[in-house]
Amino acid sequence: MSNHHPEWAGAGRKRVRRGVIGVLRADDALLMVQRAAGIAKGGFWCFPGGHVETGETPRIAVVRELHEELGIRVEPERRLGSVRVHDSRHVLAVWQVRCAACVVQPAAAEIADWKWVPIAELRSLLPSLASNEAVFQMLAL
Secondary structure (H helix, E strand, C coil): CCCCCCHCCCCCCCCCEEEEEEEEEECCCEEEEEEEECCCCCEEEEECCCEECCCCCHHHHHHHHHHHHHEEEEEEEEEEEEEEEECCCCCEEEEEEEEEEECCCCCCCEEEEEEEEHHHHHCCCCCCHHHHHHHHHHHHC
């Protein structure tokens, strides 16, 4: 989830930056991650995800990003929609995914912490990225 990406080098201010979010549910909880201190919005809680690489589809990107960030293997089940990040050029495709291999081994450079958060407690997880609320609404939470 680095801020530098070759696709955007020298890009005009209006170019959309495509990203993905993976929504992983276990019973009545969702997997949330806390961003590492060395990256943008460090310390904030959010859904796992990241950038779509050049030549990559969002479906492939969500599988790759969750593996890179958390060491897990996921299978996309369905695309829930997209979120435009307020005050940025980021548009994030939101995917409901399921775990194929779910032993979490977070990449310390990107993830400070992770946990399964009961749905009833999601909005009390702070600090939280503003985009989380749009995903909660997609999930009718």
